[in-house]
Amino acid sequence: MTTKTDLKTGLEAAQVPALSTPDEPHRNPVMPLDTAMFEGHSVNRSAAERRCATLAGRRSVKKDYQAAWLVNAIRCIDLTTLAGDDTRARVRRLCAKARQPLAGHILDGLGLRDQGVQVGAVCVYPTMVGHAVAALDGSGIPVASVATGFPAGLMPLHLRLEEIRWAVAEGAQEIDIVISRELALTRNWQALHDEIAAMREACGAAHMKAILATGELETLSNVYAASMVAMQAGADFIKTSTGKEGVNATLPVSLTMLRALRDYGQITGHRIGFKPAGGMKHAKEAIAWQVLMKEELGRDWLNPDLFRFGASSMLADIERQLDHHVTGRYAASSRHALA
Numbered sequence: 001m002t003t004k005t006d007l008k009t010g011l012e013a014a015q016v017p018a019l020s021t022p023d024e025p026h027r028n029p030v031m032p033l034d035t036a037m038f039e040g041h042s043v044n045r046s047a048a049e050r051r052c053a054t055l056a057g058r059r060s061v062k063k064d065y066q067a068a069w070l071v072n073a074i075r076c077i078d079l080t081t082l083a084g085d086d087t088r089a090r091v092r093r094l095c096a097k098a099r100q101p102l103a104g105h106i107l108d109g110l111g112l113r114d115q116g117v118q119v120g121a122v123c124v125y126p127t128m129v130g131h132a133v134a135a136l137d138g139s140g141i142p143v144a145s146v147a148t149g150f151p152a153g154l155m156p157l158h159l160r161l162e163e164i165r166w167a168v169a170e171g172a173q174e175i176d177i178v179i180s181r182e183l184a185l186t187r188n189w190q191a192l193h194d195e196i197a198a199m200r201e202a203c204g205a206a207h208m209k210a211i212l213a214t215g216e217l218e219t220l221s222n223v224y225a226a227s228m229v230a231m232q233a234g235a236d237f238i239k240t241s242t243g244k245e246g247v248n249a250t251l252p253v254s255l256t257m258l259r260a261l262r263d264y265g266q267i268t269g270h271r272i273g274f275k276p277a278g279g280m281k282h283a284k285e286a287i288a289w290q291v292l293m294k295e296e297l298g299r300d301w302l303n304p305d306l307f308r309f310g311a312s313s314m315l316a317d318i319e320r321q322l323d324h325h326v327t328g329r330y331a332a333s334s335r336h337a338l339a
């Protein structure tokens, strides 16, 4: 069991940022396409896989600090429902969970009852944005909407742009766009850049996350190049997957995107966020991705203004693990079923 003092010490010792509301994150401005930033950059898949395989061993998170890392993961979750049978009632339940992601006895056990533990955002389809905005009123939790013909994106550009504008008018503060995979696979970088830049303009003040659908981009070199193009076109975040591809977030793909993000930052001075998404269901994944972020980019990126998990069901396991941390017992998974 832990105590209030233990967890606060743990947050510091684990070097995750203290619980706080982040300042308004800065925007990434659009720049012209610059293929020199990625052409000829090849990514060795075996080397990326080896690097990821060694991370867990090199940076295991001490048991005492695991709770701190898991609470930080909650702050970074885009709590998501993207199902064809979504309803207003389901979205309202999800938003209630977003407001209080941990049961009261867990918050008490961790000493975090008054610390405002909330998720990073709630992510829904455009027609659910209004319901989410109403349910989150006063919470400060932003609503993210997928748009641009999610998940495939195979719609005329003017309709994709109109969908963005519609979701923003409904109250979405963040827009998760999907890129045209065909433009990436045919290496038509100028057209891809111009489409994403138009999407960024349609977003207006809403922050834009660019979903690369990496499971469909064939090579890690394509992932690196598409990451660069999305950032040059003004993406505030780059995101791995829709959750609907055959292969979604993986550590080697994430490593490739983080290297692109780091290179982009070194050249331009702009800090871009990263969102792995799709298929992440377990607390141990929440730890693994945070270790990757910290190893590659430093602790500044363990903040919801620069890092999000896109996940519909990971919160349930995190809550279960934190329940165990506090009580010493595992609750039935049905007790934390909602998220």
Ligand SMILES: O=C[C@H](O)COP(=O)(O)O
Pocket (backbone or CB within 6 Å): 080, 082, 123, 241, 242, 243, 244, 277, 278, 279, 280, 310, 311, 312, 313, 314
């Ligand atoms: O963007 C978020 C993903 O769609 C969520 O995927 P998931 O349902 O596999 O967690």
